[in-house]
Amino acid sequence: MPNMSDIRFHIKSVKQTRQITNAMHMVSAARMRRALDGIQKNRAYFYRALDIIVDIRCHTGDISHPYITHRSGKKVAYIVVAGEKGLSGSYNHAVLALADRLMENQEVVALYTIGSVASFHYIRQGKQPDRHFERLAEKPKLDQVRRMMTILTEQYDRGEIDELRIVYTRFINTLSREPMEQKLLPVELNDFKRQQVAGIVDDSYDRTQILYDPSPTQVLDALIPQMLIGYVYGAIVHAYASENCSRMAAMENATRSADKMIDKLTQQYHSVRQLTITNELADIIGAANASNAAQAAQSAYHSEDHKR
Amino acid sequence: MPKPFPLMVLTPEREFYSGSAVYVGVNTIAGSIGVLADHVPMVSALDVGTLVIEPDEGTRRTAFHSEGFIEVRPDGVYILAQACEWPEEIDEKRALEAEERAKERISHPDEELNLTTMAHSKVALMRAMTRRRIKSMSTTDTK
Structure with a gap:
């Protein structure tokens, strides 16, 4: 049986933890709302950007572009987006497990990580990420994404990599998120998941009449890298929203369990306290009885003495 | 009285401008263009430059825009840029630092210099200089 001061100490520490989890819950909720705004x-x-690229491809015949044409090579580079911190439920684990599974049978020549959890995950496996971008997972900044994509597209241009893929967590709604992989380079226009209902064709005007200034090819040249930057930025924002959403749920659960635990401990505390009191009373009564008995015995003995 | 048209300026980070305008001017990779209502449908890529919006006749607002694209549709004009800033939002100190950094890179090329990094430095220089120009333009306007 634990003693009272032990339980009291335990309750205090659980209360402190609860305070932390509760605060983290609030913070994640606020951050998630901000991230959701960013997603929109x-x-x-x-x-x-995607629509325009598709338009150009549809209406101006065959245009080849180094970012669209496939290469026969198998050298794949991966970008893995995970959180900056732990304590976010299954978020980090889910996305890293997916990344591991995908990379298993591929010739991965370069690995880029966003978020320190991802970096440490690979360092622990003995794979040093070729480059990691810290703090980007916590505060998505467009110019940093642009810098990162410049490095990657240059590698692609030089032929050091044949494919560029990104693994991140897509935010669906506050209750569900899904780790997923997306091929960034070469660009496959069809496989970008559309959230809007597909098949609605905008027929409001004749799209073949669009004027491309100065030329469709040049517009495409300028647009594709921008679309990629937009996508990667979006992916990071999605990941950020997912991380905070996951953390929010985890912290909510933790707070709830802490409440339950405090209740249980308080009950235990009371029963131990009561038991101690009972024991003390029993002791006192026992002692009193004993002393009474002793007195009675003594007086009996003395009275016997008198008789003699 | 010029005809107004719906205009939307978006960046990946925010909605920069949304409302009607009678004129909008941007710098495209082919040169600077101005768009009025009933323009022919057009798509062009934007260079770094000055965004001029006239919400109605007589008022004129200038802003900074970086690379992006413009889409002119019959139902309105959409401008999507990586970054857009009103003059009051431009961080002059940061722009100046960026300008000096870019100049440094261009005048003292590294050993492994290649054309792409040179081009990036030039774009960075362009960005910084345009930002500063727009900033200084607006400060002289208000005085």
């Missing part, structure tokens, strides 16, 4: 904005940008 980014979606508009990305889909418009």
Whole structure:
């Protein structure tokens, strides 16, 4: 049986933990809302860029572009996006497990990580990431994404990599998120998942009449890298929202269990306290009885003495 | 009285401008263009430059825009850029630092210099200089 001061100490420590988890829950909730706002904005940008690229491809015949044509090589580079911190439920584990599974049978020549959890995951496996971008997972910044994509597209241009893929967590809603992989280079226009209902063709005007200034090829040249930057930025924002959402749920659970535990401990504390009191009373009564008995015995003995 | 048209300026980070305008001007890779209502449908890529918006006749606002694209549709004009900033949002100190950094890189090329890094430095220089120009333009306007 634990003693009272042990339980009291335990309750205190659980209360402190609860305070922390509760605070983290609030913070993640606020951050998630901010990230959701970002997702909305980014979606508009990305889909418009994608629409224009599809338009150009549809209406101006065959245009080949180094970023669209496939290469026979098998050298794959991966970008893995995970969190900056732990304590976010299954978020980090899920995305890293997917990345591991995907990389198993491929010739991975370069590995880029965003978020220190991802970096440490690979360092522990003995694979030093070729480059890691810290703090980007916590505060997605467009110019940093641009710098990163410049490095990667240059590698692609030089032929050091034949494919560029990204593994991140897609935010679906506050209750569900899904780790997923997306091929970035070469660009496959069809496999970018659309959230809007597909098949709605905008027929409001004749799209073959669009004027491309100065030429469709040049517009495409300028647009593809921008679309990629937009996508990667979006992916990071998605990951950020997912991380915070996951953490929010985890912390909510933790707070709830802490409450339960405090209840249980308090009950235990009371029963131990009661038991101690009972024991003390029993002791006192026992002692009193004993002393009474002793007195009675003594007086009996003395009275016998008198008789003699 | 010029005809107004819907204009939307978006960046991946935010909605920069949304509303009607009578004129909008941007710098495309082919040169600077101005768009009025009923323009022919057009798509072009943007260079770094000055975004000029006239919400109605007589008022004129300038802003900074970096690479992106413009889409002119019958139902409105969409401008999507990597970054857009009003003059009051431009961080002049940061732009100046970036300008000096880029100049440094261009004048003292590294050993492993290649054309792409040179081009990037030039774009960075362009960005910084345009930002500063727009900033200084707006400060002289208000005085």
